[in-house]
Amino acid sequence: MTTPTQALSDAGVSIWLDDLSRSRLTDGSLKALIEEKNVVGVTTNPTIFHLAITKGHGYDAQLAELAAAGADVEHAVFELTTADVADACDLFAPVAEATGGVDGRVSIEVDPRLAWDTAATIAEAKKLHAKVGRDNVHIKIPATLEGLEAITETLGAGISVNVTLIFSLTRYRAVVNAYLLGLEKAKANGHDLSQIHSVASFFVSRVDTEIDRRLEAIGTEEAAALKGQAGLANARLAYQVYQEEFSSERFRLLADAGARPQRPLWASTGVKDPNLPDTLYVTGLVAPGVVNTMPEKTLEATYDHAQVTGDTVTGTYAEANAHLDALAALGIDYNDVVAVLESEGLEKFVASWNELLGDIEAGLAQASAAKGV
Template sequence: MSERLKALADAGVSIWLDDLSRERIETGNLAELVEQRSVVGVTTNPTIFAGAIADGERYDQQVRDLVAEGRSVDEVIFELTTEDVRNACDVLAPVAERTADDGRVSIEVEPALAHDTDATIASAKALWAAVDRLNALIKIPATAAGLPAITAVIAEGISVNVTLIFSVERYQAVMDAYLEGLERAKDAGHDLSQIRSVASFFVSRVDSEVDSRLEKIGTDEALALRGRAAVANARVAYGAFEGVLASERWQQLAAAGARPQRPLWASTGVKNPDYPDTLYVTDLVVADTVNTMPEKTLEAVADHGELQGDQVSGRAREAQELLDAVVAAGVDWAEVLEVLESEGVSKFEASWDELVETVRAQMEKAKA
């Protein structure tokens, strides 16, 4: 057991692994991470699945069987990924039983649907039915078209991981979509205590985009702000989360059994080698949050992550002042957020294309 990771968990941060493969499941590695690394959840994306399928032989027989049935590449992807998520849900079922909100495994709707509300809803329903586990989460992007899809899916009792959130304003809209979904679910007679949601607030990409702009500006004031915007943005978001929890609207839902939609810090692998490799973990410690980490970041925290207690509560105003300073230095914050969301959707689509090509290659090999 890693004492540093245990301390992080004891601070109220749920540690989720941003990775999954059939090898992790079948070798017992995932169960080992739960036991020894305080991992209590899993997030996935198409790139993760592409790497797992390309590198491992554990998918070969299923691919051969599906090819023999005449399945399309999209159908093969659906079967391979939902089986992995279903089995990971089973590994994490004991965690789900002993905790209020953890033991969850996320699977993403097809990224090309990010701007199509109805198609997103249909995809979410299909994934939920196929995985058929209460501790699954369906990942839906927080695009303008994704927001009504989130409400509609929650209203049907489906648990959701809202992904691709960069701005506090969009995050507030996500929280509103969740509350509206819960209200509709309640009216429809669903058991609110069975619905779960996290809101995935992306971190490192904010620094990457802001830092490049600060460096172009080049003043001493601008350069002094590098590496600080992402954490500040997340701290302001947490303040918005606290505001919702204090609202009468939320209190009424909580009284009916609803669980809060916890903030999830995503994109926590540090991209700038000049920054501490545990930056987006140790600087975002606060109770009632999730931090999903690639294994490299997880092991960095286990090895040398230094926790300094709660780094977020009560710091929203200070964090907003930092963001105001970034704007005063000459950074167009609205443009930053627009670029990040647009690039985020494009990266998701490229990730899906990578998965399609990987599976298509495996299908061709199976025919040979």
């Protein structure tokens, strides 16, 4: 009997887990998700690492070693996170080999405090890539205006990139342009384009959270009827952009040199409104050549009861545009919505990173005191 996750994979959707921890690596649970639930990649972010490292005792031994070596907090966090990502890359290496590097990817994000600093982001991306030292790592770079050049330069150095925190269609087009520029630079620099991979992480549920809040403030029946639909509409129109951009003559010339399309990745696919179906952002975004990165709760719901009916994106563009037009007619400013979401997303990641630094600093001090250092 075909499981829903197998049906999703058969429909052309790569399932990645939006979570990573040392316990997942050591207790075999991540390996089980690969074998049983069609998981073929992993994404991480500062919030995920903060939760992983500050829960339980899986990192105590390495933290004690770092304290004994006199590591400062920045170095300690760098060592802790890259160790997990390198081990996860090794676990997914067979998947990467079987798919030509398309899947089997593990993402690690640059320090989110650097999101507005192009040069520092480039330097951090190269440092992370060198430290992890695995071909199937993705370096995550936020799609801020300052991040666009960093994306291009990182790709130009032959490093695979996961572009994160994309909310707007306009910014997504700029991300695709940054990717193509990066490939052009990589080609000029003598890199094998077939070895460079990228995904563009388009966030979904947070769009509904923000727009539904504004619809509730309007308070009319007309506004209520539009709730819970903008996230899908926005993502579906992103797929239309993907189809347009990667059927262009510009990309064809790069493809002839071995380049691959930058795949759309649906992120933030856990449903935040309990009134919505818990697999909405999975079954509503089925299309060939995409990635859906799911928190474990969404993955389990998908495996248990998702109804996968084939492509639910292609051919929906007129309806999606009509929905965004209806929102605009009610006075909801799309550009303001996506600007707020980008700002809030970065603020959340920076806050998580700062909390992680504080907790690790305390952990280092505690370990040093225990050893009498």
